[in-house]
Amino acid sequence: MTLSVALGPDTQESTQTGTVTSTDVLTAPDIPWNLVIWNDPVNLMSYVSYVFRSYFGYSEAKANKLMLEVHKKGRSIVAHGSKEQVEQHAVAMHGYGLWATVEKATGGSGGAGSGKGKGKRG
Amino acid sequence: MAKAFKYGVKGITGYLEPAERELLRSLFDDVVSMLEPEERANQDPLAALVGLDAEAREPSDRALRRLLPNVSKTDDAASLEFRRYTERSLRESKIGALKAASLGLDKDELVLTPADARHWSMALNDVRLVLAERLDIRDDEDAGHVHLMQDWSQAEDVESYLALVYNFTTWLQESLVQAMLQSLETRG
Known part of the structure; x- marks a missing residue:
């Protein structure tokens, strides 16, 4: 697996200024789940x-890039977020027929930004 | 012969022969009947209404297990709990897409809205997942062997017939997804 290639928008926001709200500060490290x-x-x-x-x-x-990673490496982390967020993504992926699982992030292996699901589910 | 889906001024359009529409209708119906949850006598109607299913289990049928997979690779208890909360609505959303696609088969000429196209792509994908399990496609090499089967005059047993059907649905889904990708480009 390659190391992180793209910083997610959340990461950029939280390091931008010193005026981030306390909620951002609290939630930033609290992103321990991956969607695989x-x-x-x-x-x-x-x-x-x-x-x-x-x-x-x-x-x-x-x-x-993510699709090729799935194809060549057998799996890819395509989004991360709270347990509830990645579980919601997993159901949506199962709806599309993709084989998705969730797992606790071990740190440093993320290849994707945080998934901003548009919730376009069938 | 069916025509590949394409994206144009009318949206996504395609054309299927009556025999092809019949074939697809029966494939969509088959997968719907696999997915329909069994009614149980002791089922809590309120729980069913909100999508809970305390009795949900990992399916024993491989194809159904592929349609309704475990959410964790390592934690069976977590997968089961998740299944109890989500499987019923997942079954229903899949059935919804298959039935919507089936309804669209009334005419030779298919004109798909973006929502129709999404339902069609999901329905074709689920059909292919089921056929692939029946054909025992486990890796790319197996898929390659099945792909060689392109001539309907070769259909001499159930397996070769299934392989031809699989290749037809693969071709149809590929042409649909290409049209959908084109529509994404155009819409920006």
Whole structure:
């Protein structure tokens, strides 16, 4: 797995100024769960990429990078957040037919920004 | 012969022959009947109404397990608890997409709204996941073997027929997703 390649928007915000609200300070370290997508021989690469773009709102480049990571490495962390957030994403991914699990973050292995799910679920 | 889906001024459009529509309708219906939760006599109606299912278990059928997977790789108890809270609504959302796609099969000419297209892509994906389990596709190599089966005159047993159906639904989903990706570009 590659080390973190892109800082999520949350990380940038919390280091921007000294005037962040106390809630931000409290929630920033409190992001201990990952959403993992696993490779399978059925799901189309185009479809996986489409789901990453339309559900998480990721750019084409980011969606393709994560999709290729799933394909080549067998799995990829595509979002992180609170347990409730990643569980909600997992159900949405299962709705799309992607094989998703959640796991506690061990730190330093994140390859994705925090998933800002648009909640476009069927 | 079906025509590949494409994205144009009318949105996403496609064309299917009557026999192809019949085939898809029966595939969508099959997966719906796999997903329909069994009614149990002692079920709490209020719990069912809010989507809880205290009796939910990991499915014993491989294909169903792929449609409704565990949420944790390592923690079976956590997976089971999660399943009890979410599986019923997951089944219902999948059934909803399959039925919506099935309803769209009334005409040869398909004109899909963005919501229709999403339902279709999900429905085709679930059909393919089930067919892949029946065909025992475990890795890319297995998928490659199945992919070689392209000629309907080769359909001499159930397995080769399933392989042809799998390849048809794969082709259809790929063309749909390409059209959906194009619509994302255009909408920005």
